[in-house]
Amino acid sequence: MTPRKRLMGLGAFALASSLVLTACGGGGGGEETGEGASTGIVTVGNGEPQNPIIPTMTNETFGSKVTSNVFAGLVYYDAEGVVHNEVAESIESDDNKVWTITLKDGWEFSDGTPVTAQSFVDAWNYGAYGPNAQNLSYFFEPIEGFTDLQLAEDQLDAEGAPKEGEVPASKEMSGLEVVSDTEFTATLAQPESDFPLRLGYSAFYPLPESFFEDPEAFGEAPIGNGPYVLETWEHNSLIELRPNETYAGEREVQNGGVDLVAYTDEDSAYNDLLDGNLDIVTNVPASAFGTFEDELGDRAVNQPAAVIQVINVPEYNEKLSGEAGLLRRQAISMAIDRESITETVFSGSRTPATDFTSPVINGWTEDLEGNEVLDFNPDEAKALWAQAEEIEPWGDEPLFIASNADSDHQSWIDPTCNGIRDTLGIDCEFDAYPTFDEFLDARDNEEIKGLFRGGWQADYPAMSNFLGPIYGTGAGSNDMGYSSEEFDAKLKEANGESDPDAAIELYKEAQTILFQDLPGIPLWYNNATGGWSESVDNVVFGWDSDPILYQVTKSE
Amino acid sequence: MLWYLGRRLLQVIPVFLGATLLLYALVFLRPGDPVAGLGGERGLPEAVQQQIRAQFHLDQPFIVQYLYYLKGIFTFDLGSTFTGRPVSDVVVEALPITFQLAIMALVIETVFGIAFGLFAGLRKGKFFDSTVLVFSLLLIALPTFVTGLVLQIVVGVQLDWLPVTAGRDPDFVSLLMPAVVLATTSFAQILRLTRTSVIENATADFVRTARAKGLSGGRVVNRHVLRNSLIPVVTFVGVDLGNLMAGSIVVEGIFNINGVGGTLFNAIQRGESVTIVTLSTVLVLIYIVANLLVDLLYAVLDPRIRYA
Amino acid sequence: MPENRYDKAPRPGQDRYVAAPEEVKVGVVDAVSTDTAPSSMWQEAWREMSHRVLFWVSAAMIVIVIVVAIAPGLFTDQLPRSGCDLANSLLPPSGEHFFGTDKNGCDIYTRTLYGAEASVLVGLLTTTFVVLLGTVVGAIAGYYGGWLDTILSRLTDIFFAVPFVLAAIVILSIVPSRSALAVALVLASFGWTTIARITRGAVLSVKNNEFVTAAKALGMSRGAILWKHVLPNSAAPIIVYSTVALGTFIVAEATLTFLGIGLDPSTVSWGGDLSNGRASIRTNPEIMFYPAAALAFTVLGFILLGDVVRDALDPKARKR
DSSP, rough: SOOOOOOSSSSTOOTTTOOOOOOSOOOOOOOOOOOOOOEEEEEEEEOOSSOOSOTTTTHHHHHHHHHHHHOOSSSSEEETEEEEEEEEEEEEEEESSEEEEEOSSSOOOTTTTBBOHHHHHHHHHHHOOOGGOTTTGGGGGGGGGGGGOOOOOOOOTTTTTTTTOOOOOOOSSSTTTETTTTEEEEBSSOOOOHHHTTTTGGGGGOOOOOHHHHHHHHHHHHSSSSSSEEEEETTEEEEEEEEEEOOOOOOOOOOOEEEEEEESSSHHHHHHTTTTTTTTEESSSGGTTHHHHHHHGEEEEEEEEEEEEEEETTTTGGGGSSSHHHHHHHHHTTTOOOHHHIISSSTTEEOOOSSSSSSSSOOSSSSOGGGGGGGGHHHHHHOOOHHHHHSSOOOSEEEEEEEEEEOOOHHHHHHHHHHHHHOOOOEEEEEESSHHHHHHHHHHTTOOEEEEEEEEOOOOOOHHHHHHHSSSTOOOHHHHHOOOHHHHHHHHHHOOOOHHHHHHHHHHHHHHHHHOOOOOOEEEEEEEEEEEEEBBOOOOBBTTTTTTTOOOBBOO | OHHHHHHHHHHHHOOOOOOOOHHHHHHHHHOOOOHHTTTTTOOOHHHHHHHHHHHHHTSSSHHHHHHHHHOOOHOOOBBBOOSSSSSHHHHHHHHHHHHHHHHHHHHHHHHHHHHHHHHHHTTTTTTTHHHHHHHHHHHSSSSSSHHHHHIIIIIIIISSSSSSSSSSSSSHHHHHHHHHHHHHHHHHHHHHHHHHHHHHHSSSHHHHHHHHHTTTHHHHIIIIHHHHHHHHHHHHHHHHHHHHHSOOOHHHHHTTOOOOHHHHHHHHTEEEEHHHHHHHHHHHHHHHHHHHHHHHHHHHHHHHOOOO | GGGGGGGGGOOTTTOOOOOOHHHHHHHHHOOOOOSSSSOHHHHHHHHHHOOOOOHHHHHHHHHHHHHHOGGGGGGGGTTTTTSOHHHHGGGOSSEEETOOOOSSHHHHHHHHHHHHHHHHHHHHHHHHHHHHHHHHHHHHHHHOHHHOOOOOHHHHHHHSSSSSSHHHHHHHEEEESOOOHHHHHHHHHHHHHHHHHHHHHHHHHHHTSSHHHHHOOOOOOHHHHHIIIIIIHHHHHHHHHHHHHHHHHHHHHHHHHTTTTTSSSOOOOOOHHHHHHHHGTTGGGGHHHHHHHHHHHHHHHHHHHHHHHHHHOHHHHHHH
């Protein structure tokens, strides 16, 4: 859903937005609700959105639970992550570069104004325009003319801040062209075969005219075209979503509305669920990992999510790069008993990783070439480490695993280190940073002492989303400084491939390159862990770990 | 007395300036880059980061940032959080509920602390005294994140006696459990302070005199022993109001209360200086008022203390 | 204040109580020894204490804790952070693991012993810092009064404004390692204001006593009066507060760890283990019992010692 954003909430006991839910058909789908109409209000544990409710600003799950239900994009994802047209009639291209998008008739925003091609083009241009400072602006980067909407190099001062009075060359991307009320074209800078797949993401939603008159007011009381309207937003406590009478799409609302209740602590939300004060919990607290499936029975969900946890290896660390460094990376990876840690520490709420993506992503497989380096193999690990020692001794200093400590990472770093210590005979320590931004700062400034934790949550259900943004040369989240021409070329080839299956094969080949270089050591996939009360039915958690709210039924 | 009161109130001004300056300096010294942290693992686009820095004057030197804040105070515009909400809204939202919670905790710990401390002191070394000691050790040895969660599961979920969480618009009943948890550590302090003062004063000359004069046992305890024992207790309670309001981070989290502790903690984690400084300053004002009341109470409790 | 209201005649039917002569023991008060040199209050206190059983009991408890803190290896042949095997996760107590094992399969008995060092150090250092700074500031403010009181009290107010989480993040980023000393500094930075207020209050109520006036009349210097008469007589609330606070400081380390701003994660401590145990609270709450019990034992030792010291410093109690 969003790039593994950190939750700004109460660190240690926050509803970590990384712990998201997925699960295909994990819910009691298809059950009859019994007698009585399903008109009840479904209460769902959530948190305070960290931005105004503007689609191009929403980069975390608390806010995206609102935008995905209040807005309807060109396409939407079903529970399995399969793309269906929503406002779009068709999205077509001959060359994966020029896309022609036609819209269905009869769509309206909840204020009665029509949803037209212009609603999309204006929204995208607004999102891309540099001075608007939209969090998700980078999603428009592939569209031709994006750079004209940003300040040029010579318009910035030495520190990178805009000079007084400078504005970008254009306010509109040259790649977007409105043909008629129901048709527009998007021209990309280079071919991207998975472009239609991205269009269900929050950044690409349409905006009504009223937004542009007063974006600030809109952010407090958004007007959308989705299955729900936002009725009230009591900050830090409650968001009320009610069915949108003018909604024209397939996501038909089956309940009387949804109340998103803000929590700062997973334990309290879970205890409220147990006590019957809350209908759906989307994150089970660590303290209940071992018990929630017994306590909730078939009202519990626990399946892999589109989230992967990795320990990354900075290329600037001399001991961990070069020939000896590569042996060490492999040895460290083989010294981690993923099976035991996910079973014991996480009570099965994590799934050992077998690749760099996630099991909910189309094309995922357990049998990827080169992934045997992820198997726990102490003997091989010792042998590889010994080989590295012959090339260059490690010395006395500990191997550090760095992470922010404001949410609970010690629980897995400790046993991971215990394993490394016992297997490789070196010391291993948790290098704890008090806050997330201090941790990021150290990563940006290349000050990390050893390995560092990385977590990634998919924005849209595609393999490319797990690879390019993290391991591509110079990519935004590539804090390792990893750069492989071979990998970059393979990604580019995959992006240009029109046949989805052939593209997936290319992405797999790209991953094999990663297994050879190990810029990151995959650990496990987070599971979606959630549950619901007896008073609701038809609860299904989507690929993005959020429950599909419109189809939940609840009788009063 | 009025002169004393006026002088004390005037002293709020230098305290306010000193506290805000110190807080700003600390936020400035805080490591990391708050803006870089806002976008999570992916980070925000550079243009967005620059815009936020400019908006919150984070690109300016420390003293300039501070002066902007002071200017905001005098123009009644406290500024906004990183997410664009006015800080004044955030304060108004969080303060009343935390104040209610803190007062409830304060009443609980004071009433029980003094009552138990009084009896323990009058029966020094007896069974009751030892039992109370063991009980307070238990409360000291367990952090609130343990007592709070256990109480929530047992009393809230299993026994169903009290609401599990306080939620929005909490009433007296739903705040009862968090208030009890919040009161636990200070309860032990008040109890021990009362007990000791009682022991000390029960043997003091003026109590003997009172007894020798023929005053009744109950009256001696009431008028002499207790009143003079209260000075350290009252001092502690005055300070504790401030501690309870700022330090309820964990309890607020467990019981889902949208209060000062959590908001402040959030802001510190994020490096959101306006929120940190504004909330802390409000807390220090409450603390000052509470301590002023305590100082005035000294004169009531002990006639020998006078203020010019 | 109408001080003489108790002199009123009792209401009809009110119980009269005339203290028996043996309770007042005027003779004891009058029997002043004139053939030995007057000893200082502190010396007398020591003589008094050494005759109390409770003193030796509490001292023994503290010595045990300190010996464990200095040399935990004397009591166990295992190490707290090695030999942890996930296959041994959450074992019940046995001959091999006296207290069982924690979630990571580490021996709880060994971890409890090794946790003493950091925890006791945090508790003692913080208490020392807090008492030194708080007592000095509070005593000067209370005793000298006037503008000195104003300045010191307002300074206390300003420092109170600093939220400890902020102080912790800043201090931990400045110090080279997240040692017990660093954590003690964090805790002390916000803890000292309370004890300063308590000391000030106690000194205020003591400084107008007859014996202070008498000492003044005898020509004693103000500093000497403060040290020899006012402070010993104000000591009770300071001692009581700081012995209980010692325990709360050790627990506060657990909360700091829980919030991610505690001791270095490689340090074994009771607070750290309490914080780690939280994830098992629904299934295995018993693993938190051992660090909590060790903590309670330590605090009990200091509370009992504090009681004895207080009794010894209180001349009224002694003459009984």
